[in-house]
Amino acid sequence: MNTKEQIKTYIESQEEPKRADMQMLHQHMLQLLPNSKLWFLDGTDATGKVIANPNIGYGQFMMCHKDGSFKEFYQIGISANTTGISVYIMGLEDKTYLPNNFGATIGKTTVTGYCIKFKSLKDINIDVLDEAIRYGLSKQIELT
Template sequence: MDTHEQIKTYIDGLNEAKRSDMRQLHQFMLEIIPNGKLWFLDGKDEKGKVIANPSIGYGEFIINYKSGSSKAFYQIGISSNSTGISVYIMGLTDKKYLSQFFKETIGKATVTGYCIKFKTISDIHLNTLKEAVAYGLQQTTSHS
């Protein structure tokens, strides 16, 4: 199964409310990052044990670890979870930026160092989310 099929299967398997929101958010991300690499992580470790919620990723950058190793990973990720939806903005060096600049204008969401979590897509302002995603893309594109 290719990445597009994995993503479709994942979204189709969600309950109706989440399915609709995730489809809309997936389309939204494809419009922002039309030529970015698509990722699907099933949330399982190498032994097949579930360790995280499945996630869809967009774009690509290189994570450089202090140990000297590195790996490719997505720049932006989305995931459905038990309380709603999370948008992950990866590779930010300033872990306070998202909260400082988007928490008050994003709508009804929790904003942390690299995650914007909300119950439904109607709870947030998509223009503000687009600004946050654009900021994250700029940060990781210039550092990859």
Template sequence: MDIQEQIKAYIGSQPEPKRSDMQTLHHLILEIMPACKLWFLDGKNSENKTVANPNIGYGFYTIKYADGKTREFYQIGISANKTGISVYILGIDDKTYLAKTYGKEIGNASVTGYCIKFKALKDIHIETLLAAIRYGFEAQNQNN
């Protein structure tokens, strides 16, 4: 199964309304970055043990670790969780930026250094979320 098929199956496995919200987010992110690299991480480690929720990733950047090692990873990620949806915006140096810039305007969501978590799209201001996603892509593209 290729990545597109894995993404489709993952979104399709979600209960409504989460399924529709995930599908909408997937399409909106692809409108922002139509040619970006797609990722699908099933949440399992090398022993096939579940260690995280599966997630869909968009774009790529190079993570630089303190020991000098590097690793490619996605810039933006979405994942279904028990209570809703998480949107990950990775690679932003200022860990207070998302909360300071988008926290008050986004609506009913939890905003941390790299994650925006909400129950459903109807609970948030979608344009604010999309602005945060655009910022995530732009910030990383300037750093690479």
């Protein structure tokens, strides 16, 4: 199965109303980042052990690990979780910026240094989410 098919299967596997929200958010991300690389991570490690929720990624950058090694990874990710949906903004140096600058205005969310988690799209201000994503894209650490 190719990446687009994996993404479609993943979204379709979600229960409503999360399925509709994931589909709308995926389409929104494709419009926001029209030429970006698509990723699908199934949440398993090299041995097949489940270590995370599956996620859809958009864009690419080189992520530096603590040991000094590099890995190509997505810039923006979305994932269904047990309570809703998470949007990941990867590669930010300042882990306080998202919560301090978007936490109070984005809606009913939990905002961490790289993750915006919400129950439903109706609970958030999509324009503020877009602003946070654009900020993340402009501030990511590019290590190549």
